[in-house]
Amino acid sequence: MPVYRDFEDLPIWKESRDLAVWIYKLTKEGRLAKDWCLTNQIRSASLSISSNIAEGFDRSSRKEFIRFLYIAKGSVSEVRSQILICIELGYVNKNESEILLERTKSLSKQIGALISFLKKKNL
Numbered sequence: 001m002p003v004y005r006d007f008e009d010l011p012i013w014k015e016s017r018d019l020a021v022w023i024y025k026l027t028k029e030g031r032l033a034k035d036w037c038l039t040n041q042i043r044s045a046s047l048s049i050s051s052n053i054a055e056g057f058d059r060s061s062r063k064e065f066i067r068f069l070y071i072a073k074g075s076v077s078e079v080r081s082q083i084l085i086c087i088e089l090g091y092v093n094k095n096e097s098e099i100l101l102e103r104t105k106s107l108s109k110q111i112g113a114l115i116s117f118l119k120k121k122n123l
Helices: 011-026 030-034 036-057 062-088 094-122
Strands: none
Touching: 011 036, 011 062, 011 094, 030 036, 036 062, 062 094
């Protein structure tokens, strides 16, 4: 695994930032934009992913980074759950929802892989 100097260099941070931007764009229009409670919740959860990756990266220990990665991974699941609700409510189209769900699943796996790597490295 390469050595990263800044959290902005981490592929999972970039992916999580892109997801948050997509969520913000998605929630700016259509019926979802009028559902302020769900919009606020999905925006907050999507921001939490990249924020926790960044904060954990800049903490003083691997153990803390792992803890923040677990929080980020939980936020990914939160976003995925909210996307599923958006689908049921008819707020997002099928194509967009499939892409978003795939991206959240992929991001969750990537975060999980980094957690596993950091745990093994710590032994």
